[in-house]
Amino acid sequence: MSDTIQHVTVKALAWDLAADVYLPPGFDESKAYPAIVSVHPIGSCKEQTAGNVYGTALADEGFVVIAFDASFQGASGGEPRSIEDPVFRVQDVSYVIDYLVTLPYVDADRIGVIGVCGGGAYAINATMTDRRIKAVGSVTGVNFGRLMHESFSRYDPIGALDAAAEQRTAEARGAEPNVTQYLPASPEAAREQALTELDLFEATDYYRTTRGEKPGGRTEGLLSRQGSALGWDAFHRAEVLLTRPLCVVVGDRPGAFGAYRDGLEIYRRAASKDKELVVAEGFSHYDLYDKPEPVKIALEHLVPFYKKHLSP
Structure with a gap:
């Protein structure tokens, strides 16, 4: 198991990103290694599943891997805090590649990149x-724009945009930020509130217990800055622009966050001539975060995928 981790900073737009570089066993700095950027979940941090x-x-398996905290989150810079903005999240990947090269x-x-x-x-x-990205892997990937249009806006995206605009004006005039908590405070609180839908409850079990809880993983978003996500679509123009090799991993126990449907959609739409869909049968979205058996299924496909497409 890799025990060599370097804590580094990456220059972003006008602040630094905090990142961890995982070095392979027997690392030799005189060699040139393939590298993979690892992108953490929504409202999460580099120490939660993406890195650890x-x-x-x-x-x-021989790759240099860099996991980083998104702008406005974790130990990275950017103000105000707790912004989950897809435009910045995607730009952060390129800033990290700027560092890698x-x-x-x-x-x-x-x-390559994995998320x-x-x-x-x-x-x-x-x-x-x-x-510069030569291969991409997605593990239980969720299109945040689609999710915001649907359940995260209670299926009222225009109403959500109006609320975000009103709150942003209020904050510009000095009001306190309105921070949306994505999850209940604990699994017990989720049960008390009858919030036991599969993805919501398992997210709470991961993020609100010692199983996955980390100081940088806040699972929250600033209401006033949600407009960008509501107007964004992760898969826009995938039929033309997504030509790199693609490996999509999903579980077949679908939940409200929609990773299963999103995985099948991008697999269908991607222009990639080399693409693979991996279905971990009997497992859910959050099982693929850290449960040994589904993670093993994912890695049995992802490791040879990256070795094939990031070979010399």
């Missing part, structure tokens, strides 16, 4: 426009 599960596992031990022609949950769709979207 998939980052570590891929580093063990300066490292003498990274082969700039062998860079989990919302990070999966961000990784896919980044691959459409940053041609």
Whole structure:
């Protein structure tokens, strides 16, 4: 298991991103390694599944892996805090690649990206426009724009846009920020409120317990800055622009966040001539975060996928 982690900073638009670089066993800085950017879930942080599960596992297989906190989140810079803006999330991937290509031990022609949950769709979207990315993997990827249009706006995107506009004006005039909590405070609170839908409850079990809870993982969003997500679609123009090799991993126990449907959609729409759909049968969205058996299924496909497409 990779135990060599370097804590680094990456220059973004006008602030720094906090990142962890996972180095493979027997690392030799005189060599040039393939590298993978690992993108964390919505409202999450680099220490949650993107780094400690998939980052570590891929580093063990010989890749240099960099997991980073998104702008406005975790230990990264950017104000105000707790913005979940897809435009910035996608740009962050390119800033991280800007950093990778300066490292003498990274082969700039062998860079891939992987993302989990919302990070999966961000990784896919980044691959459409940053041609430095040679292969993309999505693990239980969720199109955050689609999710905002549907359940996260209570199926009223125009009403949500009006509320965001009103709140942003109020904050510009000095009002306190309105921070939306995506999840109940605990699994017990979820049960008390009858919030036991599969994805919502399992998210609470992951993020609100010692199973996955980390200081940087806030699972919250600023109401006044939700307009960008409501007007965004991770898969826009995938039929033309998504030509890089693609590996999509989903579980077949679907929940309200929609990773299963999003996975099938992007697999169908992608222009990629080399694409693979992996269905972890009997497992859910959050099982693929850290449960050994479904993670093993994912990695049994992702590791050879990256080795094939990031080979010399």
